[in-house]
Amino acid sequence: MRALRSTLAVTALAAALVGAGQVSALADSSAITVNYATTDSTSIGKIDVSASATSAITKITAALVNQSTGQTVAIVNDFTLTSGTTTAGIWETAARVQIASLGYYRIDLTVTDTAGDVFSSAGTGSGYFDYQDLTSFRDVKLSSTTVDYADRQVTMTGQLLAQSPQTGKITPLADAPVYISTPSGEDTTPVTDANGDFTAIETLTQAGQLQALYTYQNSLPYYIGSASKTFAVSIKPAVTKIVFALSSRKIPFGGTYSGSGTLLWDSPTAGWQPLANDTVGSNFCGEVFQVQTDADGNFTIPQSAALDNGCTFTMGWVSTDPFLASATAQATITVIQPAAFSGFSATRAAADVNVTGHLQYANDVPVTPTVEIQYSATGKGGWTTVATGVPANWDGTGYAFSDTIASTSAGFWRAISSYPNFVTATSVVVYVGANS
Numbered sequence: 001m002r003a004l005r006s007t008l009a010v011t012a013l014a015a016a017l018v019g020a021g022q023v024s025a026l027a028d029s030s031a032i033t034v035n036y037a038t039t040d041s042t043s044i045g046k047i048d049v050s051a052s053a054t055s056a057i058t059k060i061t062a063a064l065v066n067q068s069t070g071q072t073v074a075i076v077n078d079f080t081l082t083s084g085t086t087t088a089g090i091w092e093t094a095a096r097v098q099i100a101s102l103g104y105y106r107i108d109l110t111v112t113d114t115a116g117d118v119f120s121s122a123g124t125g126s127g128y129f130d131y132q133d134l135t136s137f138r139d140v141k142l143s144s145t146t147v148d149y150a151d152r153q154v155t156m157t158g159q160l161l162a163q164s165p166q167t168g169k170i171t172p173l174a175d176a177p178v179y180i181s182t183p184s185g186e187d188t189t190p191v192t193d194a195n196g197d198f199t200a201i202e203t204l205t206q207a208g209q210l211q212a213l214y215t216y217q218n219s220l221p222y223y224i225g226s227a228s229k230t231f232a233v234s235i236k237p238a239v240t241k242i243v244f245a246l247s248s249r250k251i252p253f254g255g256t257y258s259g260s261g262t263l264l265w266d267s268p269t270a271g272w273q274p275l276a277n278d279t280v281g282s283n284f285c286g287e288v289f290q291v292q293t294d295a296d297g298n299f300t301i302p303q304s305a306a307l308d309n310g311c312t313f314t315m316g317w318v319s320t321d322p323f324l325a326s327a328t329a330q331a332t333i334t335v336i337q338p339a340a341f342s343g344f345s346a347t348r349a350a351a352d353v354n355v356t357g358h359l360q361y362a363n364d365v366p367v368t369p370t371v372e373i374q375y376s377a378t379g380k381g382g383w384t385t386v387a388t389g390v391p392a393n394w395d396g397t398g399y400a401f402s403d404t405i406a407s408t409s410a411g412f413w414r415a416i417s418s419y420p421n422f423v424t425a426t427s428v429v430v431y432v433g434a435n436s
Contacts, residue, residue, distance in 0.1 A: 031055065032119035037062065037107040037127035044134045044224075045096035045165030047107065049079060049126075055115035056086035063122070064097065064105040064129055072108075074099050097131070098166060102222035105129045130224070133162040135173060135214045137228035142210060145231060149238040149323040150268040153203050156180060156231075158212055160196045162223060172196025176220060183208025183233075206322050207235045235322050240265040241272075242280065242315050242329040244301065250334045252423075253308060253362060257333060259301035263293045263317055265324055274298075275324075278317065285311040285333060309363065310334045310421065337422045338362045339369075342398055344427035346413035353407045353432050357415050358398035365419060368393060371401045372416045379412030379429050392417070410434035 035050035049060055060079040063072045079091040099105070106125035112118050140158030147154060162173040172195050180188045180200045190198040202210065212228035244261025251257055263275040274297025281290035285307070291299045301315070313333050319326045344357035355373055373387035386407070392399035401415075415427040 031115065031117040032057070032111050032113060034109055034111060034119060034121065034126045037109055037125075037129075039128075039130040040092055043092075043096070043168070044163055045131070045168060046093045047076065047079075047097060047129055048082075049091045049109065049111075050089075051091070051111055051119075052088040053111070053113045053117065054087070055113040055117065057089075057091075057111060057113050058086075059110075059112045060091055061110040062093075063108040063110075064099065064131075065108055065125070066103065067106050073101075073105065096166060096168060097129070099131055102132055102165070105131060131165050132222040132224050133164055133173075134224045135176075135226040136161050136163065136170075137212055137214075137226060140212055140228040142231045142233070145233050146236055147204050147233060148236040148268070152205075152323070153201055154210070154233060156200045156202065156210065156212060158198060158228060160192045160198065160214055173214075173220075173223070176214065176223075177217065179213040179215060181209070181211045181213055183210075186213075204233060204235070207233055209233075237319070237321075237323050237325040238266055238268065240275065240317065240319065240325050240327040242317060242327045244315055244329055244331070246301070246313065246331055246333070249331055250336060251307060252336050253338045254306045255335070256304045256306055257301075257313075258303040261299055261301065261315060261329070263297045263299065263327070275317070280315055280317045282313065282315050284314040287313075307333065307335050334421055337365075339417060339419065339422045339425040341415060341417075341425055341427035344415050344430060346430040346432050348432050348435065349404070351406060351408050351435050352404050353413065354402070354404050355413060355415065356400070356402040357427055358395075358400055359392045359417055359425065360398050361422070365422070369399055369417055369419055371403075372418075373403055373405060374414050374416060375405075375407065375411050376414075376429075377409070377411045379431065383414070390415075407432075408435035 032053040037049045040046040040048045061077040064074045066073050076093055076097055078094040080094050081089050082092045083090045107127045107129050108122045109126045110120050138159045138161055143155040160173045160176055161170050163170045174192055174194045176192045177189045178198045179186045182202055183206045188200045188202055190200045192198045210231045210233055215225045241264050242261055244259055246257050246259040263280055264272045265275050267273045276293055276295045276297055278293050279290050280299055287304055293299045311333055312330050314330045316328045340360050342358045342360045346353055346355045369392045371390040371392050372385050374383040375386050376383045386405050387403050390401050390403045392401040410433045412429050412431050414429045418424040
């Protein structure tokens with residue numbers, strides 16, 4: 001009986017040992033994956049851990065290690081699931097971590113699950129804990145978002161704050177330099193007063209964005225940088241103008257023009273003033289030139305090449321000063337196109353007179369031209385228009401026209417054509433005898 005009991009005891013012990021060996025074999029650190037461990041992005045002073053496992057995660061412990069000394073400065077295990085599931089979720093410390101000194105600490109994790117699996121990053125870490133004061137700006141204002149020639153300065157005011165990772169309390173940050181970023185760089189660095197307030201006066205040289213920045217300082221080693229909202233500042237430039245006069249705005253076909261002008265700007269204190277020793281130019285009406293203004297802002301428009309067609313002449317000045325607007329001025333030049341009769345005849349046909357002829361133009365006319373027929377008893381004056389609106393149509397050699405006019409008297413006949421921006425053409429005079 002004793003032998004049986006002894007045998008049973010040994011068998012039970014062996015089974016227990018085998019069972020224990022099986023549980024130990026099931027514990028697997030690879031069954032748990034830590035995606036990251038880091039400072040919580042919304043609650044300074046707390047830690048976030050993202051982890052997943054094949055079984056439900058039951059416990060997370062974080063040892064915070066001073067990397068310079070290797071000393072563990074704090075151990076926290078009050079992690080609670082904030083999103084996801086126990087097999088794939090994000091855990092956050094319930095309270096802010098309490099460490100005696102601000103700094104940058106390695107996070108060594110120990111994670112366990114219901115299957116007895118254990119993950120450990122002791123000595124290597126799973127991430128880093130940024131245990132620093134978080135700075136921020138409050139009530140940052142700009143005196144104006146527009147500057148002009150006379151007033152190029154703006155004033156920025158605001159308050160710089162710091163939030164403690166230990167308590168979450170937000171307090172003013174005193175004696176801290178604030179960089180004012182401007183379109184042309186950072187050129188002013190006000191220092192905050194005891195209440196964290198700062199004032200900066202900026203003289204702008206161009207339009208763009210203004211912003212207050214706080215960046216790392218050796219004198220304040222554990223303060224996370226921040227930036228204020230941005231302010232878009234525009235420039236309202238002073239008005240400029242070009243005034244010019246041409247030798248003529250209506251010139252004959254093949255004619256030229258020239259002229260002179262003045263470049264001016266509207267001073268906020270003295271009214272219109274010349275812009276001296278500057279460059280104006282044109283690339284219109286077939287002309288490309290640049291000329292300099294003199295001490296009084298005056299300039300000369302050189303004589304143009306011969307023109308065959310009208311155009312819009314434009315003078316321009318391009319400002320290199322953002323506080324002065326560019327200027328242009330225009331004038332319409334009309335070229336009076338040539339027109340002439342290449343033939344005209346008038347013949348008797350009983351009680352009528354038949355007239356025919358041809359008109360010639362150097363350039364095409366926009367519509368079908370018309371002709372007036374005139375009669376004079378003497379041919380020396382007293383011309384009377386006897387027909388109007390006689391159409392002249394293109395026939396391959398010119399604009400041909402014809403008409404029949406009732407007349408029995410002897411006298412002189414001619415044709416006239418007048419069209420806007422064309423010379424008035426007059427035909428030869430033809431004598432036609434009376435109806436016999």
